[in-house]
Amino acid sequence: MTEQTPEDPGAPSDRELRKLSPFELKDALLQVADEAVKTREAVMLNAGRGNPNWIATTPREAFFLLGQFALAESRRAWDEPGVGLAGMPRSPGIARRLHDFLDASDDEPAVQLLRGALTYGEHTLGFNPDRFVWELTDAIIGDNYPVPGRMLPHAERIVQEYLARELFAGRPPSGRFDLFAVEGGTAGMTYLFHSLVVNGLLHKGDTLALGSPLITPYLAIPRLEELQLRTVDIQQSATTKDGRHTWQYPDAELRKLEDPRIKAFFVVNPSNPGGVAMRKESVHKLVELVRKRRPDLLIITDDVYGTFVNGFRSLAADLPRNTLLVYSYSKHFGCTGWRLGVVALHEDNILDEMLAKQPAKVRARLEARYGAIALHPGRLKFIDRMVADSRAVALNHTAGLSLPQQLQMTLFSLFSLLDKDGVYKQRCQRICQDRLQALFEGMGLPLHTDPLRTAYYQTLDLEAWCREHLGEDFVRFVREHHDPLDIVFTLARRHGVVLLNGSGFDGPPWSARVSLANSEDDTYHRIGRDLRDEVRRAIDAWKKSRGEPPALH
16 A cells, blocks of 8 residues: 555546446456556566466366267268268167267276266156256257257256256255256346346345445446445445454344345355355255245345365255245356356246236236247246346247357366365365465465365455554555545556455455465465565555654565
8 A cells, every 4th residue: 555656647447446346446446456567577476357267177078078979979960071061860779889889988087077968867867868868968969949048958868967066066956946047146136137137026126135345247236226225234244353354244234134124135155246145044044034034035145166165055055935046157167268057946936926916907017928938828938938038038949158168168067066075176175275275475474274165266345454454544545645546556567466456345444355376376375475565655654754763674
C-alpha cells in the first residue's frame, strides 16, 4: 500500500475503475503489471482468475482413443476414402468390436479407463452393452442431434453417480435427480433464472437472498433489466476471537431467510471468494428452517468447488425438494474451455408443485407457450421447460449440449468413479493446499487449519489483520491516505502481481482474492512476500507521520 503513481493521460480514473467488476478490473491490472515488468527483470504473476493450470490427462486420452474407434466404425458402415466421406456408426455388435479394439491396443491409462468404463456400465449400472457403446461412439462422432435434448440417457446415469459420490459424500437422498447438460455452470445459471421468470416463479420486484461475499457476475444477475430483483445479503461474517474471517454464516444471518418475502437463496458452496464449505451447524440450521418455517424457499447452489473439500455434501443432498443444483467440471478437471456443466433437480421438487398450483390464467398462458412441444404441456416438468426455454421453445428440437461435450463429461465422471482411492482428487487438493502454505510463509504468517477450506482461493482482509496486530490508529491512517484499490494496483505496478479486489465481490473493502489454482507453485511465496513488503511500507509511512523511526526489515 504505497502512494499512487501518476496515471497516464487518458487512463481511467480510480472512480471509473471502481465501477468495474473484479474480472474487468483484472484486465486493467494486467496492463499495469505488464508495463511494470517491462521496466525491470521480473515476471508478471497473475493470481487473479481461477482457471487452474493443470488438466486431467487420462479422460482426454480416452476421448481421442475412442475417436479412433468411432471413425473406424463410421468407415465400416460406408467408406469413400477418396473424398473423405464415411457413414454413421451402427449399433449391432458394437460393444464386442470395442472390446476387440481395446484388446489390440497397448495397455495405456486410456485403454484401462475405457475397459473399466465398459465393465462399470454393463455390470454396475446394468447397461445394455451395444446401446451403451453406441451412445459413446455416436457422441464422439457428433452426427446426430442430442436426443433427449436434456441429456443422453447413459451419460445422465453416469453423471448421477458422479454427483452422488463427489457432491453427496456417497450418500445421496432417495429418489432421482434429473440432469440437464449445459455449457458450463454459467449457462446453467442463465437458463434457470430465465425459466424461473418466464414460468412465473420469480417476478420483477421479488426478493432474492445472496450468500455474500459472492462471485461478481452472480451479484449482477438480480440487477439485470429482465429480472430487477430486490436482494438481501446473507453475510458470511463470522469471525474467530482474534478477528480472522471464517467466511461462515452466523445464525442471525441465516434467520433472515425466515422472511416470507425472500423467494430464493442464491449461494456458492464452497464459497467464492471465501473458499470454504458451509459448516455442518449452519447446514442443520438451514435444513431446520426450511422444514419448519420456509418449505417454499428455493435454494440455488453452485457447487463447483465441492471436490476440493473432503467429505463435502451439497445442500441438494439434505434439501433435495428445495434445491436447484448447478455443477461445473471446469475447475476439478482443468477444462474451462470445454464448457461442461449440469443442472440437477430432484424428481420431487417444489418448483413442479408451484407450477401445478398456479392460477388458471397463468397455467393457460404457459400451456400455450409449451403446447407445440408436449401433448400435455401443463405436466411438463420445470427442468424440461428449462431445456425448451434454452432454445426459445420453438427450437426445442435442436436443444441440448453437443454430443462430444457430453461424451467428455461422461469420461471425466467415469475417471473419477473408477479412481477408487481418489488419487487424482487428492493430488488436486494437495496442489492448492501447498500453494496456500507457501503464500502464508511468504507473508510470514501462520496458516490455521480449516478442514472446510478449499484452498482454491484465499481472501486476505488486510484491514482486519492490521486492526488486530497494529491497532485502530494505523487503520485510520491507511484509510486517510489510500483507496482500497491501492492494494491491487500497487501490487501490479510495483511487483507485477495481479490479484482481484475483494470489494468487487461485496467482500471487505480492504481485501484481495488470491487464486491458488492458476500460477506456478513457486510464485506464491513471492506473492506473499510482496504483500508483506507493501504492508511494511505502509507501517513505515505511518510511523514517520508520528515522528517514529521506521522499523528495521
